[in-house]
Amino acid sequence: MKKKFSIISVLFIFLISSSNIFSQNNQQENKSENADLIENSNQMKSDDSEAKSNKKKQDKIDDNEEESKKEDKGLRQILKEQFIAGGPEFMGIVLLCLILGLALAIERIIYLNLATTNTEKLLTNVEEALNKGGVEEAKEVCRNTKGPVASIFYQGLERSDEGIEMVEKSIVAYGSVQMGLLERGLSWISLFIALAPMLGFMGTVIGMIGAFQEIEAANNIAPDIVAGGIKVALLTTVFGLIVAIVLQIFYNYLISKVDSIVNSMEDASISLVDLLVKNKK
Secondary structure, eight states: OHHHHHHHHHHHHHHHHHHHHHHHHHHHHHHHHHHHHHHHHHHHHHHHHHHHHHHHHHHHHHHHHHHHHHHHSOHHHHHHHHHHHTOHHHHHHHHHHHHHHHHHHHHHHHHHHHHOOOHHHHHHHHHHHHHHHOHHHHHHHHHTSOSHHHHHHHHHHHTGGGOHHHHHHHHHHHHHHHHHHHTTTHHHHHHHHHHHHHHHHHHHHHHHHHHHHHHHHHTOOOHHHHHHHHHHHHHHHHHHHHHHHHHHHHHHHHHHHHHHHHHHHHHHHHHHHHHHHHHHO
16 A cells, blocks of 8 residues: 555656656747747847938938939920920910020110110210211211111201201101100010010910810820829920020010110210201301
């Protein structure tokens, strides 16, 4: 009986010890598995951070490349691309306004520069000619001098034998003719200045109508549906305003040039009348 009890005790102790060993092994395995999981998670985190860092670096490189490409593109290339994107319908008409307006402006600049005369030198030459050879020699000086001031002087000298009053009337009448010649073409430049932005606004309105039609057809207000139409609409307005600004600069220069020549004509005409009065005495 005692032997049986001792055998049972030994078996019970063996079972308890083996269960303890098994549980310790399980705990060690669980700990190693947990360590592996932690290590894997840390590895995944490091991989994620490295991927994010690489993505940021790549995005930065892409941004730098885009900026360098934009810098490489000149203003002419950018304007060309945007002009093509604006569509040929209204952009072509706006371009035509710019070409015609610049052609008229350049023609007027050349004409007005040729019409500019050194009035003081002309008056000195006319006075010397009147003192030496009379009216005929003074008329010859005016014929050999270009510009509206010399033409007005010639008309005044033509009527000098009819009296000072007729000279003044002749100068006033022919001065109006010369002023009209100086201002010729400016009204067309003014028309193109007003027409270019109006055409741009019309293109904008038509583009917006097209955008709303696309919204109606798609039954959706997604940005990608209307962005293209709105962009085209706004480009026409931008180019219309650019054309108007460029032509306005030329127009203001021409107006100031005409005013300067007209003032010189008026001052020189008064001086001519004084010379004729002095010569009559």
